[in-house]
Amino acid sequence: MALLDITDLQLSMKSYEGETQILHGINLKIERGEIWGMVGETGSGKSLTGLSVSRLISTPPGRYLAGSIQFQGKDLLKTSDREMRALRGRHIGMIFQDPTTNLNPVFRIGTQLVDVALHAGRTDPSVLGLSAGASRRDFKAAARKTAIEALESVGIPDAASRIDDYPHQFSGGMRQRVLIAMAMIGKPDLLIADEPTTALDVSVQAQILRLIHELVAERNIGVLLITHNLGVVAQICSHVAVMYRGRILEAGPVLDVLKRPSHAYTQALLESVPTVHTRRGELRGLSGLSPEMFV
Numbered sequence: 007m008a009l010l011d012i013t014d015l016q017l018s019m020k021s022y023e024g025e026t027q028i029l030h031g032i033n034l035k036i037e038r039g040e041i042w043g044m045v046g047e048t049g050s051g052k053s054l055t056g057l058s059v060s061r062l063i064s065t066p067p068g069r070y071l072a073g074s075i076q077f078q079g080k081d082l083l084k085t086s087d088r089e090m091r092a093l094r095g096r097h098i099g100m101i102f103q104d105p106t107t108n109l110n111p112v113f114r115i116g117t118q119l120v121d122v123a124l125h126a127g128r129t130d131p132s133v134l135g136l137s138a139g140a141s142r143r144d145f146k147a148a149a150r151k152t153a154i155e156a157l158e159s160v161g162i163p164d165a166a167s168r169i170d171d172y173p174h175q176f177s178g179g180m181r182q183r184v185l186i187a188m189a190m191i192g193k194p195d196l197l198i199a200d201e202p203t204t205a206l207d208v209s210v211q212a213q214i215l216r217l218i219h220e221l222v223a224e225r226n227i228g229v230l231l232i233t234h235n236l237g238v239v240a241q242i243c244s245h246v247a248v249m250y251r252g253r254i255l256e257a258g259p260v261l262d263v264l265k266r267p268s269h270a271y272t273q274a275l276l277e278s279v280p281t282v283h284t285r286r287g288e289l290r291g292l293s294g295l296s297p298e299m300f301v
């Protein structure tokens with residue numbers, strides 16, 4: 007059984023203009039230990055695919071027209087909201103783009119991490135090293151200890167005292183580490199990361215990618231990494247899925263797809279990446295390519 011098995015996922019969204027189909031039959035299988043990069047131009051449906059797996063799309067305006075999302079054999083599209091809340095934060099971790107909007111500025115880092123640890127602990131006390139009968143006080147103490155360990159595991163020095171800082175006392179890279187710690191606190195089996203390094207400068211971006219790579223190797227989890235950046239994919243992904251207008255055009259091991267792209271769109275996408283040798287005016291755009299050329 008695959009860790010995550012998305013089959014023929016079709017999603018439409020309603021807006022004031024009417025209902026539009028956004029995902030046109032997504033198929034994707036992620037096993038433990040794999041880091042899947044999902045690339046594609048803006049609006050191709052990457053984020054809505056990730057949000058579907060986390061079941062964070064409200065229905066309405068969203069509507070699933072067909073398909074299933076099997077997570078460890080359970081169809082997430084048929085899972086109750088209550089069960090989904092328990093899965094998120096425990097079995098499915100999430101990291102989103104901008105750490106400034108995902109950390110609450112008025113609460114200490116520790117308060118926010120402890121909240122997440124307590125949520126995961128309520129679902130499964132073993133995450134905090136406790137049994138179900140543990141007292142409230144035990145839960146609180148264990149959640150704080152787990153929060154400090156989580157900060158240490160993402161490389162925050164002096165975690166035991168930094169945990170009482172406020173978000174503004176952390177740099178952008180450190181805040182993103184906190185969000186990774188938060189996503190990993192429940193010891194998830196699957197991590198969904200949507201543009202986790204886009205807001206960071208290049209050297210911090212590389213550190214964060216290295217950290218995600220290390221966590222995957224250490225904990226043998228599966229990752230869906232959504233990005234518009236092929237450089238990020240080449241750096242840490244084992245596999246890649248190329249999206250275009252709500253469809254996956256091409257998917258497979260990263261070396262195969264990037265070295266021998268079988269699709270004209272993937273080729274065009276690769277050619278559009280600037281290199282140090284690209285001269286001004288040489289950049290290739292993707293405009294003018296219609297989806298009919300590819301599907």
Ligand SMILES: Nc1ncnc2c1ncn2[C@@H]1O[C@H](COP(=O)(O)OP(=O)(O)OP(=O)(O)O)[C@@H](O)[C@H]1O
Pocket residue numbers: 019020021028046047048049050051052053054055067234
């Ligand atoms: N709430 C919504 N209601 C209606 N349409 C939406 C909604 N959210 C997204 N869409 C549309 O769905 C399409 C896919 O959006 P999505 O955010 O998944 O793209 P993306 O590939 O992640 O793009 P980006 O790289 O810009 O984040 C877009 O055309 C977008 O306009």
